[in-house]
Amino acid sequence: PFDLFRFAAIALSSGAGFARRRFAGEAARRVLPGLALHVDLGPEDRFSAALGYMLGTSAAVGGNAIPVGGAGAIxxxxxxxxxxxxxxxxxxxxxxxxxxxxxxxxxxxxxxxxxxxxxxxxxxxxxxxxxxxxxxxxxxxxxxxxxxxxxxPRAWGTFKVDWALGGPVPWTSDEARRAAVVHAGDSLDDLTRFTAQVRGGALPDHPYLVIGQQSVADPSRAPAGQHTLWAYSRVPSSVEGGWSAHAEAFADRMEARIEGLAPGFRQQILARRIVTPRDLEAFDPNLVGGDLxxxxxxxxxxxxxxxxxxxxxxxxxxxxxxxxxxxxxxxxxxxxxxxxxxxxxxxxxxxx
Missing domain, CATH: 3.50.50.60 (FAD/NAD(P)-binding domain)
Structure with missing residues (x-):
């Protein structure tokens, strides 16, 4: 019963509130709220602590399995x-x-x-x-x-970019160079601002990114010496003027975000593919408005x-x-x- 009470206290909290109570440094405080942003739960949202806590503990205890050859193998x-x-x-x-x-x-x-x-x-x-x-x-x-x-009620849309790279991403962080997944979010304030912009129907000016380094974990996904990379950001399902008017510029914004954390990243790019919320729904009608x-x-x-x-x-x-x-x-x-x-x-x- 005591454990259930403790979990209930977490579940009723916002991710930001829980993080501020538990962690002293900004680097630690942004982790669990960032995980909750895998869906449409911002740092100040009720119950976002529970989702971030669940994702964080499951990754720490059991890890995340990665299928050899790609998700299609599943x-x-x-x-x-x-x-x-x-x-x-x-x-x-x-x-x-x-x-x-x-x-x-x-x-x-x-x-x-x-x-x-x-x-x-x-x-x-x-x-x-x-x-x-x-x-x-x-x-x-x-x-x-x-x-x-x-x-x-639908969740936010998703904007994804796939890259073919001539070499590994030159992260300034050694841990990021070895990680299969990298989350790019500067602080709780950064994540809160991102949430407000997306909910307000605007493309985020400093997008929070979930970045997948498939070929770091599974070298079979790229030719020898080369790499693959994807990143996605949550976005509004639709934007004024349509996605064709904004897709290239927002993909550039995402690249700039990675470049800031990995100087020289753009020099490694051989090709890129942009997938907008509209493209996701066309690929799978269940993904209405790019809602994953x-x-x-x-x-x-x-x-x-x-x-x-x-x-x-x-x-x-x-x-x-x-x-x-x-x-x-x-x-x-x-x-x-x-x-x-x-x-x-x-x-x-x-x-x-």
């Missing part, structure tokens, strides 16, 4: 397991509606009119509003649930409210249909728990 492994169990993967087949008979799923109707027969539960790895308002359009949802989905988080992570969109009360435990108003994406608890991250928990809910409902 997808490939899951597809192999599915096929070994007799599953089939259909690509380029857009689902339009779940068809019901006698109150149970009968088929999934595709955009071309084909009905894919269903002999068991349907687990939807989709945007929650898409599931509730489109796939379940024939269910007759309550007005409250429809309004919730129409106003579903499955919706906002503010406290009113967590636990019992994710995605909507009382359907927070993966089940939906339609029997036999489950939400298994990051729009369900516990949200985004390469942990697989949304699908794992949804699968167990489906099995439990079948008495398995």
């Amino acid at each position: 997808t490939d492994a899951l597809v192999r397991r599915l096929r070994e169990a007799g599953g089939v993967v259909r690509l380029g087949a857009s689902a339009e509606r779940i068809v019901f008979e006698a109150g149970r799923p009968k088929a999934v109707r595709l955009a071309d009119g084909e009905d894919v027969p269903v002999n068991g539960p349907v687990l939807a790895d989709t945007d929650a509003p898409f599931l509730y308002l489109k796939l379940l359009a024939d269910v007759g949802l309550s007005g409250r649930i429809q309004r919730r989905m129409q106003r579903f 988080s499955g919706g906002s992570n503010v406290w009113t969109n967590q636990l019992f409210f994710r995605p909507v009360f009382p359907y927070f435990r993966y089940r939906t108003p339609a029997a036999g249909v489950y939400l298994c994406s990051s729009y369900a608890h516990p949200g985004a991250g390469v942990h697989g728990m949304c699908g794992f928990n949804a699968a167990h809910a489906a099995l439990a409902d079948r008495g398995l």
Whole structure:
């Protein structure tokens, strides 16, 4: 009970408040609030301490696994397991509606009119509003649930740049040269200002960056002697004038941020690719407005409210249909728990 009380005290705190109480130096104070900014929780936001604390302790205790060959290796492994169990993967087949008979799923109707027969539960790895308002359009949802989905709170957009480099990033910090992930944030005030600018709809003038050095951890991702790098910043989902008018300049701003921490970085650049929030949504319609988080992570969109009360435990108003994406608890991250928990809910409902 005492440990639960201690964690509750952390969970109710803002990241900045917790950091100021626990740490004396600015370098330490910015760490946990910076981790919470992996989603749309700023340093002064309620409950941001809990997320930063969870991410920090899990990284310190268990570390972060990195798949050899890239994140696609995880997808490939899951597809192999599915096929070994007799599953089939259909690509380029857009689902339009779940068809019901006698109150149970009968088929999934595709955009071309084909009905894919269903002999068991349907687990939807989709945007929650898409599931509730489109796939379940024939269910007759309550007005409250429809309004919730129409106003579903989204997280910020994401702006990402990929680089091909002629050599390693020349960080002034030895630790950064060895790290698989580097976070670039100067101080609590810097992170707070960044949060205010993004929430206000402005492109941040001093972007907080999460930087991935894949080839430092996995040399197979680049030719010998060369390196790959990516960085992303949270941004508004849309900007005045459109992303085509701002993308190059903001990518330059991100490069300047890294150059300030690693003089000579720009001289190592062989090529770069820019990915805007609009590009992310075009690549995956679940990433609405470049939201990588499955919706906002503010406290009113967590636990019992994710995605909507009382359907927070993966089940939906339609029997036999489950939400298994990051729009369900516990949200985004390469942990697989949304699908794992949804699968167990489906099995439990079948008495398995």
